[in-house]
Amino acid sequence: MLKSKFENFLAFIKNKNILITTHDLVDIDGLVSCFTLKFFLNQYFKNQETSIYFSELSKSTKNFIKNFTKNFPEFDLSYEESFDLPNNDIFLIVDTNNLNQIKFDNNFDLAHSDIPYIFLDHHYTVMDSENSSRKSLDLINENYSSTAEIILELFEFYKKPLTIPLKTLIISAILTDSGFFKHGNNKSIQNVSKLLCEEIKIQDIFLLLQREMDISVKIAYIKGLQRVELIREGKFLIGITKVSSFGAGVASMLTKMGFDIGITISKEPNQYIINTRAKKTVCIKTGLNLGKILREISEKYEGSGGGHDGAASLTINIEPDIILQEIIEQVKQYL
Ligand SMILES: [Mn+2]
Known part of the structure; x- marks a missing residue:
């Protein structure tokens, strides 16, 4: 600075x-x-x-x-x-x-x-x-x-x-x-x-x-894995899943399980939260910047979002299906 x-x-x-x-x-x-x-x-x-x-x-x-x-x-x-x-x-x-x-x-x-x-x-x-x-x-x-x-x-x-x-x-x-x-x-x-x-x-x-993982977190991780949907784009694997809480942790867990990019959708009382994580190597290799993608999409749909190249989130109060498709399309353009 x-x-x-x-x-x-x-x-x-x-x-x-x-x-x-x-x-x-x-x-x-x-x-x-x-x-x-x-x-x-x-x-x-x-x-x-x-x-x-x-x-x-x-x-x-x-x-x-x-x-x-x-x-x-x-x-x-x-x-x-x-x-x-x-x-x-x-x-x-x-x-x-x-x-x-x-x-x-x-x-x-x-x-x-x-x-x-x-x-x-x-x-x-x-x-x-x-x-x-x-x-x-x-x-x-x-x-x-x-x-x-x-x-x-x-x-x-x-x-x-x-x-x-x-x-x-x-x-x-x-x-x-x-x-x-x-x-x-x-x-x-x-x-x-x-x-x-x-x-x-x-x-x-x-x-x-150090901290022992709470049982509620363990359950969210396991449910996140059970529900995951796999999208393959060339040699890259994207995992998308739904969990009611701990979306950021679950998205990050997906990248440790073998996905290059992990995306989670969580429904809250008046809003949806989308969490995304990407492997650092993928960001470096492809120039992918999830923070930038989510920030831009959040502006278009009047949500709030942003973050880093490999970790970003988006909060919106409309059905997330179209937005999710848009995120996947934008991510694919880098892969
Ligand atoms: Mn910080």
């Missing part, structure tokens, strides 16, 4: 009451990015009000907090579950660049409010001219395997020290978001290597992140 981007960002938020938040069902990268950013800002601006708001944490995040707190009982992981609007001058949104992925308190509509917001994120985003002055402050770069690494860079640029618990948090975020380096790059490995030290053993971090 360019240093001038950091400077503009910090100049803009100076002397403001800051609320930091992230997407709903907060994952480990979202959690870590919020707390490390808060810690950085408290060091950088003394005496400036910063709070964190979360809607709901994912199960694996709750499990991580439980394990982390055992090791670091002194570390303050408290956050707000509601917010008091007049007290907030600016929202800093980490680990997403889509307002639809945030569940605000009391149905608050940030997009149509006067409160400015800035994204710090590593997901694919469409570059358009709309609101370009607001977007110029965003710190978004899809070449990072986690948002936590963007925050790490802030600490490095401004030479702010990282404590052992903060380093532990950042390593955990990099490991989970890069799928233990499977979707990572040289930089993510270098960052972890830099953060490890005498007091932090990599095996201890693996233990922090």
Whole structure:
């Protein structure tokens, strides 16, 4: 990230009451990015009000907090579950660049409010001219395997020290978001290597992140496999299945079972969620970018979607059949 981007960002938020938040069902990268950013800002601006708001944490995040707190009982992981609007001058949104992925308190509509917001994120985003002055402050770069690494860079640029618990948090975020380096790059490995030290053993971090699979997840995976439909396109195999929950995990499981691309459809009370996963080798070989495909389709059908080249999702409130066909057609064009 360019240093001038950091400077503009910090100049803009100076002397403001800051609320930091992230997407709903907060994952480990979202959690870590919020707390490390808060810690950085408290060091950088003394005496400036910063709070964190979360809607709901994912199960694996709750499990991580439980394990982390055992090791670091002194570390303050408290956050707000509601917010008091007049007290907030600016929202800093980490680990997403889509307002639809945030569940605000009391149905608050940030997009149509006067409160400015800035994204710090590593997901694919469409570059358009709309609101370009607001977007110029965003710190978004899809070449990072986690948002936590963007925050790490802030600490490095401004030479702010990282404590052992903060380093532990950042390593955990990099490991989970890069799928233990499977979707990572040289930089993510270098960052972890830099953060490890005498007091932090990599095996201890693996233990922090360990979690027994819930029986409901196991059932979803098995049902997903039982219902899978196979489409062959040349030497590529696409698997499509329906599950009521854990669609992202099931799609990813399909790619481990032998499919090059896994697609799941999940029906929710008022909407459908389509989750897609592709093998990294397929994305590299063919140029396939699921995030781009789903983002474009979501715009056409007024849904919300996006993600990375090998992992993306789409939420819509119309029957998903036509949309599914469109996704398959677009995917096939790369194969
Ligand atoms: Mn992330």
